[in-house]
Amino acid sequence: MAQTIRVPDPATAPRRPRLTTPIPPERFRALAALAAVAAGRGDIEVTTPFTGATLGAIPHGAPADILAAVDRARDAQRRWAEAPIAARAAVLDRFHARLLDRREEIVDLIQLESGKARRYAFEEIVDTSLVAKHYAAHGPRYLRPRRRRGALPLLTTTVEIRHPVGVVGVIAPWNFPLILSITDALAALLAGNTVVLRPDVQSSFSALWAAELLYECGIPRDVLIVVTGDGAELGPSLVGTVDFVMFTGSTRTGKIIARQAAERLVGYSLELGGKNPMIVLPDADLDAAVDGAVRGCFTGAGQVCVSIERLYLPGASYDRFVRAFVERTRSLRIGAALDFSTDVGTLTTRRQLDTVQTHVDDAVAKGARVLVGGRARPDLGPFFYEPTVLEGVKPGMLAFAEETFGPVVSVYRYDDVEDAIDAANDTRYGLNASVWSRSNRNALRVAGRIRAGSVNVNEAYAATWTATGSPIGGMKESGVGRRHGEEGVLKYTEAQTIATQRFMPLAPPPFLPEPMYVKLMSRVVRLLGRIPGLR
Ligand code: NAD
Secondary structure, eight states, X not given: OOOOOOXXXXXTSOOOOOOOOSSOHHHHHHHHTXXXXXXXXXXXXXXXXXXXXXXXXXXXXXXXXXXXXXXXXXXXXXXXXHSOHHHHHHHHHHHHHHHHHTHHHHHHHHHHHHOOOHHHHHXXXXXHHXXXXXXXXXXXXXXXXXXXXXXXXXXXXXXXXXXXXSEEEEEOOSSSTTHHHHHHHHHHHHTTOEEEEEOOGGGHHHHHHHHHHHHHHTOOTTTEEEOOSXXXXXXXXXXXXXXXXXXXXXXHHHHHHHHHHHHHTOEEEEEOOOOEEEEEOTTSOHHHHHHHHHHHHHGGGGOOTTOEEEEEEEGGGHHHHHHHHHHHHHTOOBXXXXXXXXXXXXXXXXXXXXXXXXXXXXXXXTTOEEEEOOSBOTTTOTTOBOOEEEESOOTTSHHHHSOOOSSEEEEEEESSHHHHHHHHHOSSEESEEEEEOSOHHHHHHHHTTSOXXXXXXXXXXXXXXXXXXXXXXXXXXXXXXXXXXXXXHHTTEEEEEEEEEOXXXXXXXXXXXXXXXXXXXXXXHHHHHHSTTTO
């Protein structure tokens, strides 16, 4: 299905619109003042990727600020952990409700920092609010002491207790300014930990906004501390002092953090990159799959860790699917607007634009075809890039196996579903996947064979992401550990087993010769092994 598709010429396209920022400068200054940074190193300017205009400035934190914050958080931790868990859950409950009430300002902020379309900025409010509610409602049950069996019934009473690890360091990226700055911290706080959060420079205002709301909901200032500044500069001090590291970002940085954490033998959870596949099975509803692919590939201009970058289509419906997909992609409204008039926003940073451009140019130079998109749109804003569909992408091209993290997807034809499954799994990543079929049985059969931490059936990524009670995360080089659900909070705890022995010790009684004890115990253990449900 090689064809050349005309894309709008930037020269004749409308001039870059001006964007009026609805948030006044003094509001940005008030948020910046919440950062726990000693004066003296100046500020870092934050601009909006929509236009390149300055939003405000955040304090330029130093490693010493991290050390001071961790000290304060450590001092506060015991008091926080001693508060009844119901009180901590109530804070999250208030946060859930007030976040929805206050959504207008934070939606503006998320859009201004990330450059995403308003619909997807709003989704951050929904998701964060759902996670807060989930942990408020179910967290106390996940964390409650649990009775466990001892070796012999009645003789040992065993209980498993969950202690907070202490101070949790959260390092967050820029692509979900609200969700990724604060939802992981919510679970850690509920478990009785204190948190030192280092948000990305580009998304620091959203993180500070969330911290401010949490303070208002009852979180003490020493229990959640935000330190702003450069990640590579502050990261080592944070990883070098906290009791657990929660990192979201690239696989490359994740490996650096894992090495540093391993040196101290502290726990960590890493949510990393992906090269996520979508398989459309021959019996899929094509219209629904096209619609899902458009959302899955181009939400947030593709800067979503779980977004789709590889699309596997059955030979029989390949042409029909690709034609409809290309048409839908071409009709997407791209632009900078703080309202619902656009479908796709901009890439967030110059680095992302360079990566996207390099991946597309490399693919084209090596023989791939651009079916739609394929170029930057400086007429719309400094980092805009058109949603792009590539065909003929092969091993050896950057876009084949490397994460692009932009609005670029490659389409592949398959004749045998087994080949599609093999191709989907042929990657060092294992974050997310999507399978489309009218038969749930067929879809589940394929889903279970894909090595990815989440698989969405008849949806691209939103179904698993919003299932807040179920763990989500990466297999292979896409991560270690999980967020959401029980695993998402238990990882911030240390398990402690307390077992009380009664009546007699677990040792041979003095009146019984050891050979007889061995025989007796062997019988008893064999007998216990036969009692269903006892072991
Ligand atoms: P990155 O690893 O370069 O940066 C992520 C964050 O880590 C940034 O805030 C950065 O300042 C900080 N950082 C950089 N070096 C550090 C160091 N040595 N120590 C501590 N912190 C350091 O990633 P990026 O390219 O900015 O973000 C995009 C990547 O994040 C993509 O690979 C994407 O898939 C991934 N991501 C994953 C998830 C997930 O949940 N799995 C979610 C969002 C993004």
